[in-house]
Amino acid sequence: MTGASHYLSLAIWVPIAAGIIVLVAAGRDRDAATARWIALVGAIAGFLVTIPLFVQFDVTTSAMQFVEHREWIPRFEIFYAVGVDGISMPFVLLNSFMTVLVVWAGWEVITTRVAQYMAAFLIMSGLMNGVFAATDAILFYVFFEAMLIPMYLIIGVWGGPNRVYAALKFFLYTLLGSLLMLVALIYLYFTSQTFVIAEWYRVPLELTTQILLFVAFFLAFAVKVPMWPVHTWLPDAHVEAPTGGSVILAAITLKIGAYGFARFILPIVPDASRTLTGFVIALSLIAIVYIGFVALVQKDMKRLIAYSSISHMGFVTLGFFLFSPLGWEGALAQMVSHGFVSAALFLCVGVMYDRMHSRLISDYGGVVNTMPYFAAFMMLFAMANSGLPGTSGFVGEFLVILAAIKVNFWLGFAAGLTLILGAAYTLWMYKRVIYGAVANDRVAALKDLSRREFWLLAAVALAVLAMGLWPKPLIDVMQVSVTDMIAQVAKSKL
Amino acid sequence: MSTINYLSVLPEIVIAVAACLILMVDVFLPEHRRNVSYWLTQLALLIAACAALQAFARHPGALKAFHNMIVSDMVAAVLRIACFVTVSLMLFYGRSYLNARNLFRGETFVLTLFALLGMQVMVTGNNFLTLYLGLELLSLSLYALTAMAKERPQAAEAAMKYFVLGALASGMLLYGMSMIYGTTGTLDVDLVASGISARHDNPMLLIFGLVFVVSGIAFKLGAVPYHMWIPDVYDGAPTAITLLVGSAPKLAAFALALRLLAGALPGTAIDWQQMLIVLSLLSMILGNLIAIAQTNIKRMLAYSTIANMGFMLLGFLAAGTDGFSSAMFYTIAYVFTTLASFGMIMLLSREGFEGDRLDDFKGLNKRSPWWAFIMLLVMFSLAGIPPTLGFYAKFIVFTAAVTEGFVWLTVIAVITSLIGAFYYLRIVKLMYFDEPLSDAPIVARADTQLLLSGNGLLLLVLGIFPQGLMSLCAFAMTQSNY
Numbered sequence: 004m005t006g007a008s009h010y011l012s013l014a015i016w017v018p019i020a021a022g023i024i025v026l027v028a029a030g031r032d033r034d035a036a037t038a039r040w041i042a043l044v045g046a047i048a049g050f051l052v053t054i055p056l057f058v059q060f061d062v063t064t065s066a067m068q069f070v071e072h073r074e075w076i077p078r079f080e081i082f083y084a085v086g087v088d089g090i091s092m093p094f095v096l097l098n099s100f101m102t103v104l105v106v107w108a109g110w111e112v113i114t115t116r117v118a119q120y121m122a123a124f125l126i127m128s129g130l131m132n133g134v135f136a137a138t139d140a141i142l143f144y145v146f147f148e149a150m151l152i153p154m155y156l157i158i159g160v161w162g163g164p165n166r167v168y169a170a171l172k173f174f175l176y177t178l179l180g181s182l183l184m185l186v187a188l189i190y191l192y193f194t195s196q197t198f199v200i201a202e203w204y205r206v207p208l209e210l211t212t213q214i215l216l217f218v219a220f221f222l223a224f225a226v227k228v229p230m231w232p233v234h235t236w237l238p239d240a241h242v243e244a245p246t247g248g249s250v251i252l253a254a255i256t257l258k259i260g261a262y263g264f265a266r267f268i269l270p271i272v273p274d275a276s277r278t279l280t281g282f283v284i285a286l287s288l289i290a291i292v293y294i295g296f297v298a299l300v301q302k303d304m305k306r307l308i309a310y311s312s313i314s315h316m317g318f319v320t321l322g323f324f325l326f327s328p329l330g331w332e333g334a335l336a337q338m339v340s341h342g343f344v345s346a347a348l349f350l351c352v353g354v355m356y357d358r359m360h361s362r363l364i365s366d367y368g369g370v371v372n373t374m375p376y377f378a379a380f381m382m383l384f385a386m387a388n389s390g391l392p393g394t395s396g397f398v399g400e401f402l403v404i405l406a407a408i409k410v411n412f413w414l415g416f417a418a419g420l421t422l423i424l425g426a427a428y429t430l431w432m433y434k435r436v437i438y439g440a441v442a443n444d445r446v447a448a449l450k451d452l453s454r455r456e457f458w459l460l461a462a463v464a465l466a467v468l469a470m471g472l473w474p475k476p477l478i479d480v481m482q483v484s485v486t487d488m489i490a491q492v493a494k495s496k497l
Numbered sequence: 498m499s500t501i502n503y504l505s506v507l508p509e510i511v512i513a514v515a516a517c518l519i520l521m522v523d524v525f526l527p528e529h530r531r532n533v534s535y536w537l538t539q540l541a542l543l544i545a546a547c548a549a550l551q552a553f554a555r556h557p558g559a560l561k562a563f564h565n566m567i568v569s570d571m572v573a574a575v576l577r578i579a580c581f582v583t584v585s586l587m588l589f590y591g592r593s594y595l596n597a598r599n600l601f602r603g604e605t606f607v608l609t610l611f612a613l614l615g616m617q618v619m620v621t622g623n624n625f626l627t628l629y630l631g632l633e634l635l636s637l638s639l640y641a642l643t644a645m646a647k648e649r650p651q652a653a654e655a656a657m658k659y660f661v662l663g664a665l666a667s668g669m670l671l672y673g674m675s676m677i678y679g680t681t682g683t684l685d686v687d688l689v690a691s692g693i694s695a696r697h698d699n700p701m702l703l704i705f706g707l708v709f710v711v712s713g714i715a716f717k718l719g720a721v722p723y724h725m726w727i728p729d730v731y732d733g734a735p736t737a738i739t740l741l742v743g744s745a746p747k748l749a750a751f752a753l754a755l756r757l758l759a760g761a762l763p764g765t766a767i768d769w770q771q772m773l774i775v776l777s778l779l780s781m782i783l784g785n786l787i788a789i790a791q792t793n794i795k796r797m798l799a800y801s802t803i804a805n806m807g808f809m810l811l812g813f814l815a816a817g818t819d820g821f822s823s824a825m826f827y828t829i830a831y832v833f834t835t836l837a838s839f840g841m842i843m844l845l846s847r848e849g850f851e852g853d854r855l856d857d858f859k860g861l862n863k864r865s866p867w868w869a870f871i872m873l874l875v876m877f878s879l880a881g882i883p884p885t886l887g888f889y890a891k892f893i894v895f896t897a898a899v900t901e902g903f904v905w906l907t908v909i910a911v912i913t914s915l916i917g918a919f920y921y922l923r924i925v926k927l928m929y930f931d932e933p934l935s936d937a938p939i940v941a942r943a944d945t946q947l948l949l950s951g952n953g954l955l956l957l958v959l960g961i962f963p964q965g966l967m968s969l970c971a972f973a974m975t976q977s978n979y
Contacts, residue, residue, distance in 0.1 A: 030866060075964070076963060076964045076967065077964060077968075078964060078967045078968050078971060079893075079896065079967075116862075119862075119866070141892075144883070145883040145884055145888070148882055148883045148888070149882070149883050149884050151882065152873075152877060152882065155922070155925070156925075156929055159926060159929060159930045160862075160929050160930060166930065167926055167930050170926070170930070171919075171922060171926065174918070174922060175915065175918065175919060175922075178882075178915055178918055179912075179915050182911040182912070182914060182915055183908070183911060185892070185895065185911065186895065186899065186904070186907050186908055186911055189892075189895050189896050189899045189907070190899055190904065192896065193896075193899050193900050
């Protein structure tokens with residue numbers, strides 16, 4: 004255990020403070036350049052303060068580290084309590100890293116209300132760190148909900164033509180789930196007289212109660228993941244969101260749903276989870292296979308990647324509900340990897356969209372002739388998305404399939420279909436967009452990556468390759484926490 | 498029996514004297530010196546608030562006065578101060594609005610003060626008749642205030658509806674009180690309570706009386722099916738008066754419910770809980786659903802009030818110290834949010850322009866990012882999204898309800914609040930996603946701007962640190978023996 008450290012609080016509040024400073028200091032449109040620089044400095048500072056979390060992380064314990072515990076609302080024994088274990092720490096890092104990229108990605112692209120755009124992302128970044136770090140349920144809930152506000156504005160203000168519909172759909176879908184979760188949280192408080200999440204792991208609950216709680220939590224997190232059939236908000240939100248919004252949505256927001264499964268559902272209602280395993284696995288497999296086919300026929304690149312995200316997140320939920328360390332580690336690795344890969348693909352689409360103002364696959368063709376560097380980067384990310392060994396995409400999928408085969412061969416087989424489907428829809432899209440003859444004059448006039456775009460994609464590419472070739476640091480961080488959590492989940496609470 | 502104790506009603510005395518004084522002074526003031534009456538009113542509010550704070554410091558417990566007709570306890574102290582602050586802010590926000598509509602007159606201030614006096618009597622009443630007198634004083638002043646804008650035909654119509662329905666409700670309340678008097682032989686709140694608890698069974702007459710009393714309270718709160726007057730009055734009255742009707746009287750109505758149901762009739766809790774469940778459910782569902790269809794923001798907020806009172810009742814019907822203090826927290830939080838929402842409408846209004854259509858909020862972020870942000874806070878607070886005060890209001894009410902076993906009721910409440918989020922979000926959408934219809938600059942007095950900004954930011958600050966207000970409500974309830 005590290006003594007009194009404030010790294011987590013810094014990780015939460017530095018970006019939020021930076022966001023407020025951007026708004027106050029450079030709120031007017033003519034200060035756009037200042038706003039960009041303050042935002043970049045804030046985002047980098049936010050990332051730097053999370054580095055000690057990784058460097059000083061003690062991989063031998065599953066206890067919460069870097070804990071802070073302060074009274075907040077004593078009337079209900081609610082604490083400002085934060086801490087990370089091996090399950091949540093990687094996501095704080097991932098989120099802070101992505102924020103830097105997103106600020107950078109919006110550099111020249113966003114020209115209207117720059118300060119508000121940058122501030123929304125910075126504030127959201129802080130709130131999402133809060134979600135991963137909170138160890139008090141109400142603190143978690145406050146961050147979880149507050150996050151919706153900036154995301155709603157990001158989609159609605161800077162999004163595409165159908166942005167209003169998408170923003171509203173996103174907000175109401177996610178709110179429905181989280182409000183039911185609020186009732187569940189209050190019920191658990193009523194049973195246990197505490198809002199400390201770890202205490203709830205030990206509260207005995209009847210099976211009927213567990214199942215009702217499961218339903219409430221499940222709705223909240225399944226909508227966020229999103230699982231089939233409550234996934235329909237995601238393609239709309241992705242298509243209409245600006246590039247940065249898509250990146251954050253895919254890389255971090257979806258992970259919060261999956262994180263909720265690991266932090267709340269499985270350990271708090273383990274018996275209900277076991278009872279309903281078949282149900283969740285069925286939904287996950289439908290997501291993996293059916294949504295994979297849906298992705299195949301998409302005409303819009305962003306929509307295709309959105310469906311691919313749903314399909315990949317199906318792996319995560321599948322991995323969790325296999326109840327084995329292998330499955331969990333696979334699921335978590337898949338979450339981190341998908342964070343990088345989907346973000347990278349959305350950045351790639353953003354690069355093309357900024358030039359052509361179209362996301363339709365049919366408007367492209369032969370891009371490699373005019374943008375060779377870009378084609379090379381996109382090739383790498385497409386491969387990672389199909390789960391090619393050597394890229395980060397492989398690690399998670401492989402571990403989950405392995406865990407699935409141990410449970411049941413056909414389960415593993417069905418999950419393994421993704422390797423074919425993923426390759427099919429990603430590479431087919433890649434072929435149609437990048438290869439072939441130059442499709443039209445506008446493609447012929449394309450310019451290759453600017454220096455900013457080059458380094459942006461290079462940074463993600465590096466992360467994808469590093470994770471694929473040497474996943475050990477990540478697995479090490481998770482191992483002890485995962486093993487202990489599985490032991491927790493294995494205990495009956497009846 | 499306690500004796501007369503003038504000190505315990507010092508705030509009421511201050512307001513009553515000030516109202517009479519301003520009525521006299523105003524007669525001798527030339528037209529351009531009208532702000533003398535305005536500032537005198539504000540001064541009276543300040544003095545009364547100081548007097549109320551005094552009572553706070555002196556008597557933490559309940560103090561009965563005027564032969565048990567009046568009770569001056571912590572609940573009264575907190576609600577009184579909330580009323581003073583609310584009315585004072587209403588006058589600050591409404592100043593330019595009233596001025597532009599030729600309503601910046603002595604009568605407005607005097608009637609407002611009398612309405613306030615009525616609220617104070619309701620807050621401190623410990624006898625059915627005291628409570629009823631307070632209610633009538635409040636209602637009559639509000640009828641007159643609603644009708645003040647003579648050139649607005651809707652205002653007269655609204656006042657008429659308000660008066661007819663309000664008189665009916667008062668009649669019902671009085672009828673119910675008389676039946677309770679018939680069974681218990683007393684009008685004293687404490688004696689009614691002990692009289693009922695001494696019996697083994699509750700006679701039909703008592704329950705019958707209870708039904709009428711609950712109807713009267715529901716009318717004042719605006720709970721479905723006694724909500725018909727709310728949209729018309731909110732819409733028809735000048736916005737400043739709407740603000741008065743929609744804010745502080747909710748505090749008084751809450752006090753009325755508390756004194757009657759929790760103070761006098763706890764012995765029939767099982768019966769009134771069932772009635773309140775129906776009222777609460779209908780209000781939440783109907784209020785939130787009908788609000789969606791509104792194109793006028795005042796009407797929308799009217800239905801939002803109905804829904805919000807449903808949530809408040811959810812906490813109230815959970816009963817016990819936790820339930821009542823949660824309802825009190827909810828009411829106070831709601832009133833402060835309402836203040837900011839109508840304050841914003843008046844900020845956008847100009848001479849000859851009401852600014853009360855939803856479309857008038859279009860593109861506010863382009864016109865003024867700051868005011869758009871304040872309105873955003875107000876809307877998210879009404880929707881109950883953290884980190885705003887509205888979230889804790891819902892949270893504390895839900896907690897009280899779940900603790901008392903009303904889990905399914907809470908689940909329905911949660912679903913209706915999702916429906917509510919839709920129309921609050923629409924305002925945010927209009928402000929942030931759409932293009933403005935006009936680019937008229939937003940001009941307002943400096944004090945209005947400052948207070949309205951403070952009011953809006955307070956929703957955020959109290960949303961991050963809600964402990965103070967929460968423990969104040971809990972403390973008040975415990976000290977007052979509820």
